[in-house]
Amino acid sequence: MGIIRIGHININAIDIEVAKKYYTKVMDMRITHEDEDGKVYLKCWDEWDKYSVILTPNDKAGMNNIAYKVAKDSDLDDLKTKLKNYGVDVREKMEGDIPFCGRALEFNLPSGHEMILYAQKEFIGKDVGVTNPEPWPDGLTGVGAHWLDHALLMCELNPEAGINKVAENTKLCEEVFDMKLAEQVMVGPNGDVQLATWLSAGNTPHDIAFVGGPEMGLHHFAFFLDDWADILKAADVLSKNDVKVDVTPQRHGITRGNTIYFFDPSGNRNETFAGLGYLVQPDMPTVTWTEDKLWKGIFYHTNQPVESFTNVYT
Structure with a gap:
């Protein structure tokens, strides 16, 4: 039980169109979804989940929250209990409250940073697939970030x-x-x-x-x-x-x-x-x-x- 890896980060973008160009052209990320409210969801070529970076339109830079993935859904129940026993106020999120994710836990670290824990996110797959994959995909134009x-x-x-x-x-x-x-x-x-x-x-x-x-x-x-x-x-x-x-x-x-x-x-x-x-x-x-x-x-x-x-x- 516990966190297995980073899931995604939600950051502010002052000019969303400029930010989209940067993360796609320079970092080689793919846009997988855009919300009506202007949020942009991106993934790297070697990632399999729907997204790992969310760009949120805002007039100042910074992070809104950071999310980590747990191994299975039942871990959320165990971690909710552990967090509450530790004195942390936990806010439960239903499936879909965090876009393309199953149910989740939202809370603040002692530092004040907002963190999210989830077990399920919509699956897209790596750009190179998982059957006889090439070592990297065609068409990379920039840094070629893996994940x-x-x-x-x-x-x-x-x-x-x-x-x-x-x-x-x-x-x-x-x-x-x-x-x-x-x-x-x-x-x-x-x-x-x-x-x-x-x-x-x-x-x-x-x-x-x-x-x-x-x-x-x-x-x-x-x-x-x-x-x-x-x-x-x-x-x-x-x-x-x-x-x-x-x-x-x-x-x-x-x-x-x-x-x-x-x-x-x-x-x-x-x-x-x-x-x-x-x-x-x-x-x-x-x-x-x-x-x-x-x-x-x-x-x-x-x-x-x-x-x-x-x-x-x-």
Whole structure:
């Protein structure tokens, strides 16, 4: 019982037509549905569910909610009980309330971020099919994102006031969702303040991550690519399309992944993340990074701060 993977993310788009062009042309996503109220639903070529990204017309950037999939419908009943016993207010959603999904649970993390859990979503299938599939589909024009991989959420952190929403979110994910704390950053004079955490629902280094800041928000959401060569190609695609890049190709020390960070037309930060990094097993000890090695953990090659990376989020 518990979360098995990320399901979708609902983000704001200031100009919906510009956003549609970006996510289809640059990221190679497919539009699978458009609502009468202007919402646009998209999937990557290697995904099988109806959608993984929802674009919601709005006059400001940011995330509306994030959804995770559970293994079976009965898990929702168990998780509802666990969440209520934990003190979380759970709002039940009937089939169809979340478009193309079965019944679901909606609630807020301690940080305030809205999260949805569901077990069923309309099935479309991979673009390459599942019988004698080719390794990639014809017609890719951009980055060629395989799937929505993870998200990193900003959480209020003020140790002097006794506020650490990173630690609160992390504890909930471990105790209620049975997620594995793969890595963490510990800071402060005694090294006992949990600044950031990376949590896994399976065998990858993270399905969700939390980092401390002055207020809650969305730091980034990431799409998976195969390897370093794909990361370099993605950088070329971004430059070719005049996409604003935050961090050029790098390796993370934390998670060991290869990465680029950049912004969609509304200002929401995206990432392309390549490589498994390492295999997470239930008995794997948590990896801890100390404050003096923080930037080496974030950007292993340069080991230098990037001001926008910590100060800019939606």
